[in-house]
Amino acid sequence: MKEYYDTRAPEYDDWYLGVGAFTERNRPGWDEEVRELIRTLGALPAARTLDVACGTGFLTQHLRGDITALDQSERMLAIAGERVQSATLVQGDALDLEFRANSFERVFTGHFYSHLQAPVRERFLGQARRIAPELVVVDAASRPDHECEEWQTRVLNDGSRFEVYKRYFDPADLARELGGGTVLHAGSWFVAVRSRREDLGVSATGRSPSTTALDGAGR
Numbered sequence: 351m352k353e354y355y356d357t358r359a360p361e362y363d364d365w366y367l368g369v370g371a372f373t374e375r376n377r378p379g380w381d382e383e384v385r386e387l388i389r390t391l392g393a394l395p396a397a398r399t400l401d402v403a404c405g406t407g408f409l410t411q412h413l414r415g416d417i418t419a420l421d422q423s424e425r426m427l428a429i430a431g432e433r434v435q436s437a438t439l440v441q442g443d444a445l446d447l448e449f450r451a452n453s454f455e456r457v458f459t460g461h462f463y464s465h466l467q468a469p470v471r472e473r474f475l476g477q478a479r480r481i482a483p484e485l486v487v488v489d490a491a492s493r494p495d496h497e498c499e500e501w502q503t504r505v506l507n508d509g510s511r512f513e514v515y516k517r518y519f520d521p522a523d524l525a526r527e528l529g530g531g532t533v534l535h536a537g538s539w540f541v542a543v544r545s546r547r548e549d550l551g552v553s554a555t556g557r558s559p560s561t562t563a564l565d566g567a568g569r
């Protein structure tokens with residue numbers, strides 16, 4: 351995955367912006383939903399946040415508070431650093447987070463969780479929970495043109511090809527998978543879930559106050 355994202359870094363934002371290789375993609379409602387997602391993230395209370403796998407900082411720039419942005423790719427971090435000059439940048443492995451327990455108020459991660467296969471997923475969640483009492487996950491919404499879990503061949507502008515593992519989420523299922531939480535965004539393209547330590551295990555019994563928000567949010 352490192353080589354793929356390092357190579358993709360200069361063209362990564364084309365995906366958000368609908369330019370370059372994405373110019374011809376038919377993505378109804380995409381631009382509006384990107385703006386809606388950005389509004390949702392900007393409305394989160396300011397917090398001491400670790401943005402795990404920040405990429406180019408496209409979403410990072412909208413988080414409020416004291417932001418630390420971590421990625422394993424130097425080229426991604428270089429772009430993020432230009433864009434979010436107030437953030438502290440850390441080059442590191444998202445699966446080996448060397449921060450003290452509770453050193454942040456929130457762990458945020460965008461479009462990273464969907465690339466993790468089961469055992470690694472557990473490892474990431476364990477570390478995120480240790481580092482902060484709140485986890486916000488933004489990722490891809492389930493769609494008819496994709497299986498909920500698949501291997502994809504991705505071709506970059508220079509013709510290089512990479513096999514990438516990817517999942518697509520129903521927002522309520524993602525909240526349950528995180529152990530409970532509140533759906534912040536449930537769109538055609540993206541989902542966003544906030545899961546706090548106090549939510550953990552509660553939604554499984556159906557007693558969580560957030561269950562109501564989960565079922566109805568954003569639809």
Ligand SMILES: C[S@@+](CC[C@H](N)C(=O)[O-])C[C@H]1O[C@@H](n2cnc3c(N)ncnc32)[C@H](O)[C@@H]1O
Nearest residue numbers: 355403404405421422423426442443444460461
């Ligand atoms: C799909 S991009 C997401 C970027 C950004 N968070 C966003 O939502 O646009 C995935 C990012 O994860 C980073 N990444 C992948 N595996 C990683 C790992 N083990 N540790 C740190 N970063 C990783 C990649 O370098 C890439 O920047």
